[in-house]
Amino acid sequence: MKHNKEAVGVTRDQTIPNQTATTPRRGPPSISIERLIDRLTVLSQITATPGEGITRLAFSPEDKRGRELFITWLTSSDLSVREDQAGNIFGRAPGKDPGAAPMLLGSHLDTVPQGGAHDGALGCIAALEVLTVMSEAHLVPACPVDVVVWADEEGCRFGGGFLGSQIFTHTFPAESLARTDGEGVSYADALQSWGLDPLRVETSGTRTRGYLELHIEQGPTLERLGIPVGIVQGIVGMVGLELHLEGRAGHAGTTPMDARSDPLLAAAEIALACEAMAQVAGNDTVATVGTLRVEPGASNVIPGACDLSVDIRSGSEAGLQQAERGIRDAIDDVMQRRRIRGRVNETLRLPPIRLAPRMQDALSHACSRAGVPIHRMHSGAGHDAMILAHVTEAGMLFVRCRGGVSHNPAEYAAPEDIRTGTQILLDAVIQLTDAAPAL
Amino acid sequence: MKHNKEAVGVTRDQTIPNQTATTPRRGPPSISIERLIDRLTVLSQITATPGEGITRLAFSPEDKRGRELFITWLTSSDLSVREDQAGNIFGRAPGKDPGAAPMLLGSHLDTVPQGGAHDGALGCIAALEVLTVMSEAHLVPACPVDVVVWADEEGCRFGGGFLGSQIFTHTFPAESLARTDGEGVSYADALQSWGLDPLRVETSGTRTRGYLELHIEQGPTLERLGIPVGIVQGIVGMVGLELHLEGRAGHAGTTPMDARSDPLLAAAEIALACEAMAQVAGNDTVATVGTLRVEPGASNVIPGACDLSVDIRSGSEAGLQQAERGIRDAIDDVMQRRRIRGRVNETLRLPPIRLAPRMQDALSHACSRAGVPIHRMHSGAGHDAMILAHVTEAGMLFVRCRGGVSHNPAEYAAPEDIRTGTQILLDAVIQLTDAAPAL
16 A cells, blocks of 8 residues: 555644643643654555545445554553444543443544545544543543444445444434445444444443544634634534425427426525525524436426435524525425425434533633633534434534545645644543542 | 337327318318328337337438338339438429429438427328329429438437438538447448448539428427417527536535535526526527536535536527527626636527528418418427528428427327318418419
C-alpha cells in the first residue's frame, strides 16, 4: 500500500504550534497531538485507496483491519478489551470503584464508501488519547471509563445505521437483522460470519454513567463563525418523505401548455416550496430534495411520472412540524392544481433529541478554561450519541472541518482544532468522572 | 404470430357507419374504408408484438417485412414500383403527360420501438387508397402521381430522422452516414447491407409538382375541438438546449439554507420559467423540460450538479424568439442569484416551416365539400412534409387521434375519422392533378 498522505486528508508532518505556552497552569494535562495524528494517519493509510479516500464498510475486511489495529492500541494503553455480540468494542480503564456504572467515550470506525479520514475515527482515537493521557498523568476516575467503538454507524451496507449503539441500548428492531446488502448477505449472516449474535447482547446502556463523543462537524457553521469547536445541544429531528407523482406523458411538440399534466413541474414547485418553508420555519430548519427521477426522460417527451425525496430537519419539534405542514400543504395544492395523481410515503420520522445539560455544562467549563468561545449548536446529522441519549446522559463536541465537507476524500480537520477539541474532551471527562491523582 | 387486434390499436371488425348517405352527389368517388382498415390491420399484425405495440425500426427485418407487403399492394394496384438508393419506395400511376413532374403522396412505414399502428403507416396506406380509387373510377391525373414511402423517418436507429426525404431533397448532410446505431453499425453499412447507396440518389425533389401527406395528429387539439381533421399550415420551429448546472453538494442536515448552492432548485426555477415563458409567448408556443438528472442523487445529500433539457417550439419565428429570450434570461438570472456555474449548449435550431397555401386551399375546399369544419393548425412534431417543403409545394392533413397519444401501443384513430381524412385527401389530389375521367 502506498503511503499517500494527501489521499487521506491527514497531515502528520505539518508543523503544529507548541501548545504548552497557552495551557493554563491549573488545567488538565496536555494531550499529545503528535500521537493522535499519527494514529489517525496510520489507520487511514491501512484502509485508504489513494486518491479515492477511505472505505471501511461495516463488517468488511477493511473494517476488520481497522478494528484490529485499534484493539492493539487499546491493549498497549493497558485498557482491558471486550467485544460484545453486536461487534461493539470496549476498552476499559478501571475506576476507583470498579463496580460503578462506566462512563463511555467513543464514536465509530466504519466509513461510507470513499469517505474521509476523520468521520468517526477521530472520535475513537481522541477518546483513546484522553484515557492514555489520564493514565500517564496518574489521574484515576471515580468510575470505570470505556473507550467504545460502535459497530456499523454509517449503515451503508444494510441501511439504517447506528446498529451497534441501537443493539447496546436495546432500541434495535430485531426484524432489521433480515436486511440484506447489495449481494444478498443479511445483517444476521454478516454478524454470524464474525462470530457475533446481537440477540445475545446483555449489556444494557441503562447501566451507563454517561456518554461523550467528539466528532467533526460535517457542516460549515463553525468555519463560518471562526470557532474551533461547538457544543452540541441536540440532534435535529428528521422527517423523510418519498413522493411519486403521476401526470400524463405526451409529445413535447404537439401538446398545448394548457392541456398538460406535467409531474416535473409539480416537483419543481414542491422543491422550491421545501426551500421556502424551511426558511419560514427559521433558525436551523432545513429541507432538501436530494433525488429526482423523471420518466420516461426524453427531451421531446413531456414527463409522465416523477419520483423525488424530501428530507426535513429541525432542532425544534415546532420548527419540524411547521416546515412539514407547509411542505405537505404545498404538495396537496400543486397536485390538485396541476391534476397530478400520486402518493406521499413517510420513510423516516425521528423526533429532535436533546443532549444532556450536565454534559453540555462540562464541555462549556472546559471551553472557558481553554479560552475557546462557547458555541452551542444542533447537529444536523445523526450520531451514535443520539441513540445513547435514550438511555443515558449523552453529550457531543464538534470539531470544525474545512468547508463543511465530509463523506468525501477531501474531508479535513486542522490538527490545531483536533488538539483543542481533544483537550476540551479530556477536561470534561476529568470533571465528569471526578478523576483525581492516584494516592 | 398471434393475431391480436387489441395489441395493434386497429379495429377491423368495428361497425363503420355507411357513408354513402353523407357524400355530396357531385363530390369525388368514395374510398373504401374497409380495404384501408384491412391493410392497416394486416401491416400491423405482421410486425406487432402483442401487448407491446408495433416495432419496425428503419432497415430492420421487421421494416423489410412491412415494405415488402406494401410493395405487393402497390403492384396489385397496377402502380409501377421503383426503389431509390436511399430506400425510398415509389409506386407510380401514370398521368396524361407521363413526362410531367409528378405529384407525390406519402408518409413512412418505419416506427419507433413499441409504437402504434397509425403513425406513418396510415399516410402510406391512405395514399395508396387514393390512387386505387382514382384508378377504379377511371380518373386520370394530368401528371404522374407517386405513392411514396420515405425511408427512416423516425431516426430511432441512427438519430436525426427524415433520412429518406432528406436524401431525396438533397438536404441530407453526407457526414451523417457515419452515424452508428447501438450496436456500432453505421447508417452507411445498414444501407449497403440492403444494396443501397444514398450518395447515388439522382432524383431531386425539385422535379416534383407537389407533396401531400396524411398523418395522425399525435396531439390532443382536434379531439379537444371535436373536429375529425386539421389542415396543417406549417411545422413549428424548434430550439433545443442542454443545461449543465453545478452548485455545491453538501450534507442535507448540516448545511444551513443560506449556505447552499443547490443546482436542483435552479433547475426547478428554470423548468417553471419555461412554462411561464411559453404561456407569455402565447398561441401554440410550447416549452418542455423532458430530462432532468441529479448528481449525486441521495435523499440526504444536497445535489451538486444537475443536467436538464429544454425544448422550445412555436409556429411563428417571433413566438420562438420571444420564448427563447425569456428562458435564457431566466437561466442567467437564476444561475447568478443561486451562485450556480455551468453551461448552456444548443442542440437543435430549426426555423418554422410554412406549408404551401395552394395545398392548404385544396384541402380546405375538400373539407367544405365534405361538410367538415375547416381547422388550420401548426404541427408540433416534425414530418417528412417539412423536408419536402424545401423543394416543392408541400401540404399535410392531420387526422384526430384518441387522447393525442402516439409513439405508444395505445395509439388509435377512429375508422370514421380515417375515412373522412382519406376522402378529403382524394378530393384534394383530384383538384391538384386536374384528374378527369378517361376518354
